[in-house]
Amino acid sequence: MPTTTAAQRREQARLAYDAFLRDCPTNQLLGRLSDKWVSLVVAALSSGSLRYSDLGRRIAGVSPKMLTQTLRGLERDGLITRTVTPSVPVRVDYALTPLGLSLARLLTAVKDWAETHFDEVHAARDRYDAQIATADGAEAAKGSPNS
């Protein structure tokens, strides 16, 4: 039995995982929410319908490509609607569907959690970083005076 078995097992597991992803609704939606732009777009639209360029201006630092990509994905999943008004300069409005609105409420809950527990997380981070620093110091001090 060669040593490649471990890697092969992980590979098989990964394939099984992918297959699992196709079936599992949770992970599909989780994947969508993982996209950082999605949450920003949904948040921006939660206060009302917006035009393409308004979104681009409202969401700082987004490139047209990512904006379009994100909007298409959300439209495909029925979370937002895309309304084209064929005026002289074409006008396109995006708005949340009821489904998208329910998702927006979820994201708001996440946002509230983040704001509520931000201090705790930050404190934990400081503690952890301090711990690492002292551990490093102790490690360095342990070896030097004795040898």
Add this chain to the structure above:
Amino acid sequence: MPTTTAAQRREQARLAYDAFLRDCPTNQLLGRLSDKWVSLVVAALSSGSLRYSDLGRRIAGVSPKMLTQTLRGLERDGLITRTVTPSVPVRVDYALTPLGLSLARLLTAVKDWAETHFDEVHAARDRYDAQIATADGAEAAKGSPNS
């Protein structure tokens, strides 16, 4: 006024956005949740403490590197605890902190939402894809018989 202005404006916006990220707790936490392994680890631990290799086996397709990386990040943020038992083969257990548990509940809410609305999303997707297909067909048919 050269045409580089648009790009420069986006660049400035991006910097402003980064500064905004440092201040805004929501986006920091959002960034953490965006990591696909985070949600899986939290979900795995929500039913009780687990050992390192158990996590690796439970979460299909994860490499040791990513598992460690994810666990370190979660530990740093005070969402999980890392307990080392210095037995002959070292044993390390990971468990959710109360803070981590509250996050797990949020993820559960997302999961429930996903399961509840999965049918709607799926239906919307089918509708969208069908629409695109017929639009493509119409586009192709529009040009070919006339020219």
Add this chain to the structure above:
DNA sequence: CTGGATCCTCCTAGATACTG
């Protein structure tokens, strides 16, 4: 058993330029 360190590869975000 539980990782750390290193190299390497692929993927995709983002910039740029162009079109209806």
Add this chain to the structure above:
DNA sequence: CAGTATCTAGGAGGATCCAG
């Protein structure tokens, strides 16, 4: 105004080896 097409650099993530 609302996108699309193309290219590239950077970073996430995997493979591998090694150590405590």
